[in-house]
Amino acid sequence: MSLIPGSDSSITxxxxxxxxxxxxxxxxxxxxxxxxxxxxxxxxxxxxLRHIKEEGRKNAIDAIKEIGKPTVDPSARVDRYLEYFTIxxxxxDPAGIVNKLDHILDVRDERLKEEVRLMAPSSDETxxxxxxxxxxxxxxxNFIYKVVRxxxxxxxxxxxxYVIMQIQMILPMVMKEAEAYSSALKAFAYGQPxxxxxxxxxxxxxxxxxxxxxxxxxxVMATVPIEGRTALIIKAEGPGGNVGKPGxxxxxxxxxxxxxxxxxxxxxxxxxxxxxxxxxxSEGIGAAIGGPGVDAYKIEEKLTKYKIRNYAVIVKxxxxxxxxxxxxxxxxxxxxxxxxxKAVIQERTKEGDKVIIVGVGNSIGVGQ
Amino acid sequence: xxxxxxxxxxxxxxxxxxxISTYLTMIVLIVMALAVTALLIAVETYFVGxxxxxxxxxxxxxxxxxxxxFLLYQSKLQSAQVKIEVPKVMTTIECKCGGKTVREFQRxxxxxxxxxxxxxxxxxxxxxxxxxxxxxxxxxxxxxV
Ligand SMILES: [Zn+2]
Numbered sequence: 001m002s003l004i005p006g007s008d009s010s011i012t013x014x015x016x017x018x019x020x021x022x023x024x025x026x027x028x029x030x031x032x033x034x035x036x037x038x039x040x041x042x043x044x045x046x047x048x049l050r051h052i053k054e055e056g057r058k059n060a061i062d063a064i065k066e067i068g069k070p071t072v073d074p075s076a077r078v079d080r081y082l083e084y085f086t087i088x089x090x091x092x093d094p095a096g097i098v099n100k101l102d103h104i105l106d107v108r109d110e111r112l113k114e115e116v117r118l119m120a121p122s123s124d125e126t127x128x129x130x131x132x133x134x135x136x137x138x139x140x141x142n143f144i145y146k147v148v149r150x151x152x153x154x155x156x157x158x159x160x161x162y163v164i165m166q167i168q169m170i171l172p173m174v175m176k177e178a179e180a181y182s183s184a185l186k187a188f189a190y191g192q193p194x195x196x197x198x199x200x201x202x203x204x205x206x207x208x209x210x211x212x213x214x215x216x217x218x219x220v221m222a223t224v225p226i227e228g229r230t231a232l233i234i235k236a237e238g239p240g241g242n243v244g245k246p247g248x249x250x251x252x253x254x255x256x257x258x259x260x261x262x263x264x265x266x267x268x269x270x271x272x273x274x275x276x277x278x279x280x281x282s283e284g285i286g287a288a289i290g291g292p293g294v295d296a297y298k299i300e301e302k303l304t305k306y307k308i309r310n311y312a313v314i315v316k317x318x319x320x321x322x323x324x325x326x327x328x329x330x331x332x333x334x335x336x337x338x339x340x341x342k343a344v345i346q347e348r349t350k351e352g353d354k355v356i357i358v359g360v361g362n363s364i365g366v367g368q
Numbered sequence: 369x370x371x372x373x374x375x376x377x378x379x380x381x382x383x384x385x386x387x388i389s390t391y392l393t394m395i396v397l398i399v400m401a402l403a404v405t406a407l408l409i410a411v412e413t414y415f416v417g418x419x420x421x422x423x424x425x426x427x428x429x430x431x432x433x434x435x436x437x438f439l440l441y442q443s444k445l446q447s448a449q450v451k452i453e454v455p456k457v458m459t460t461i462e463c464k465c466g467g468k469t470v471r472e473f474q475r476x477x478x479x480x481x482x483x484x485x486x487x488x489x490x491x492x493x494x495x496x497x498x499x500x501x502x503x504x505x506x507x508x509x510x511x512x513v
Contacts, residue, residue, distance in 0.1 A: 014423055183455070190475055192457050193500050204480050239478035275513065324502075325457045331501040365500055367480040 035161045038168045042152050045171055046145075052182045053145045056138040057082065063134055063189040067127050068120020077119050081135055082142045084112070102294045112136070129240030130191050133364060137185035137323075144178050176320060184323035188241050193365030195321040195330050198269045200366045202337045203235035203359025207368050216252050217245035220368050227342060228351040229262075238363035246358050247295030251302050253356055259306030262353035264299075265341055268360040269322050269330070270314030279329030280316040281336045283344070288312035289360045309348070313340050326365075396436045403432035460499040463487035473500060 026033075057078065064074045086108050089100035116131045117123075123131060148167055155164030167174075187194050193201065207222040215221050215234065224231045232253055236244030254261055268288040272278065287296040287303075287310060303310050315333045345355055406429030414422035457473040467487050481497045 014420070015427075018427070190457075190473070191478065192473060193479055201479060208480065239481070275511070325455060326501045328501040328503050331499050365478045367478045 031161055032159075035155075035159070035164060038161075038164050039152070039155060042148065042155070042164060042168055042171065045175055046148055046152055048175070049141075049145045049148055049178055052178055053138075053141045056141045056182055056185050059185055059189055060131075060134050060138040064120045064131060067123050067131065068116075069122040070120060074119045077115070078135070078138075081112075081115055081119075082139050084139065098294055098297045101292060105292065105294065126191075126240035129242045130188055130364065133188040133241035133362070134185055137181045137188055140181045141178060141185070144174060144181070148174065180320040180323045183320070183325070187323075187325045188364060191239065191241070191365050192325045194323055194362060195317045195326050196269050196323060196361045197326060197363055197366050198315040198317070198330050198333065198337075199267045199359035199361035200235040200238060200363035200368075201326075201331070201359070202267050202334050202341075203233050203357065204238070204363075204366050204368045205334055205338065206231070206233050206341075206357065207235070212368050215249040217248045218242050219244040219246060219249035221249070221253065222368070226355070227346050229345055229349055229353045229355050231345070231355045231357050232257075233357045233359070235359040235366075235368060236361070236363040238366040238368055241362060241364035243291070243360075243362050245295060246289060246360055247298030250299050250356060250358060254302045254306060254308070257354060259302075259308070260354060261306070261308050261356055262349045263345070264303060264308055264310045264356045264358070265344060266299075266310070266312045266358045266360055267337055267341070268312065268314050269317050271322070272316035272318055274318075276316050277329075278317050278321055278327060279333040281333055281340060282314055282316065283340060284312045284314070286310060286312055288314055311344055311348075313337055313344075393440065396440050399432055400436040403429045403436065405429075406432065455502040455504070457500060457502045459497055460501075461495050462498045463490065463495045464493050465490050467495075 061075055061078050064070065064078065068074070086104065089097050089104060091097055112132055112135070113128055116128050116135065120127070120131055148171075151163065151167035155167070184194060186192075206224055206226070207220075210222040210224050212220040212222045214237070218237050219234055220237045221232055221234045224233055234246060234249050234253065236242050236246070250264070266288040268290070270282070270288065272280070287299045289296050289299070299310075302308070315330055315337060317327070317330055321327055321330065341357060349355060406425050410422045410425035410429060413425060458470050459473050459477050461469045461471070461483060465487060467489055477497055477500060479497055479500055483495045483497065485495060487493060487495050
């Protein structure tokens with residue numbers, strides 16, 4: 001009974017015996033060993049997530065204390081805020097669900113802002129918006145941590161490979177998102193523009209030197225002559241952290257002009273695939289707007305009613321770039337976007353036409 | 369001010385991490401040295417003639433060596449992951465005359481903000497913030513596809 005034929009010493013016998021034992025152990029316990037490795041991996045990430053989450057909470061509280069000058073310690077209120085949840089509308093009978101969702105989001109927004117005002121009494125409107133964004137990032141981190149912890153504990157309890165596998169498989173993406181939120185939180189606390197602000201940045205540049213007026217739900221508009229056409233430029237009101245409701249704003253502007261709009265151009269930050277270059281500008285068709293879909297729905301409704309063409313220009317970036325302080329490449333893309341927009345207007349409209357240009361995105365750190 | 373505090377905290381926590389990781393590395397290196405010694409002794413014993421003892425020693429040495437290499441690899445992976453860098457954000461200020469200055473971001477800065485600080489060349493015109501961005505030093509890895 002030896003591995004190497006011809007050599008029959010005791011040492012080779014032991015080695016061959018050991019290798020058989022090793023083989024049998026692997027057959028029966030291989031999966032379990034694999035599972036323990038996975039659990040370790042999740043555990044490591046969980047520790048890191050807890051660290052990120054705690055740091056996020058601390059940064060948020062520090063920002064509130066510094067900006068809002070509260071009389072009482074806001075920690076308890078912040079902890080309560082981090083646990084807030086939102087229940088989406090019932091979808092069994094989906095007719096009219098967009099309005100229900102819209103209403104729920106309005107209530108949520110109002111409630112969260114109210115809460116921030118109580119936490120940070122001496123902050124102005126811009127700062128309330130920034131703090132709300134900061135707290136929402138902390139909320140997202142808290143939620144990610146809790147979900148990963150849930151799967152980790154459940155995996156340990158059931159010792160089921162499939163429970164732990166579910167979280168282990170998506171862990172790299174989850175960690176990337178958590179890191180993105182972590183850097184977003186800092187940007188929000190300081191009021192720095194983020195990658196998602198590419199749209200408002202372009203709109204703000206086009207608006208420079210022209211008078212702005214307010215539009216429904218935290219948006220502003222300026223009337224700007226471009227290439228002999230009249231451009232109605234819309235962006236979320238800055239420099240507070242705010243995405244506004246471009247859906248409502250576009251709706252209002254189209255109705256004001258009785259649908260006599262030649263073209264709608266939406267500028268937004270678009271998620272890039274791996275391998276694409278950050279800050280690349282590309283063109284397309286459709287409502288370029290993220291979020292829960294309420295704004296896209298409203299815009300599409302109006303466009304269909306008046307048969308208005310809808311073009312989109314996006315600046316490519318990944319999720320991490322979108323929520324962390326704006327990268328130079330994205331900032332440099334602004335001029336390229338303006339060039340594209342002007343080309344589209346020249347080629348696709350006649351002189352004297354009216355064109356709506358919407359800079360979609362969070363206008364934190366971007367004025368007008 | 370806050371920025372400064374934060375960077376300090378960051379460096380503190382990374383130095384704590386570094387301390388732990390150097391400690392771990394030291395232990396691993398000692399184990400590795402012991403493993404190599406065990407292997408050497410095993411060779412020696414083999415030539416002396418005690419094959420059983422040599423086999424056991426060789427087994428122990430190999431397992432210890434493998435474990436320490438694995439640990440070293442894993443701790444290296446972890447320390448690479450824990451590092452969170454704070455990017456430096458810069459503010460660009462431009463004047464109508466073409467004068468341009470770049471400084472570090474200060475709280476209250478926002479793009480298209482008109483500053484009260486006049487330009488050095490033309491004290492009557494107001495300057496404006498035209499860009500706020502962060503620069504990424506290291507190039508993203510491309511996979512040549
Ligand atoms: Zn000047």
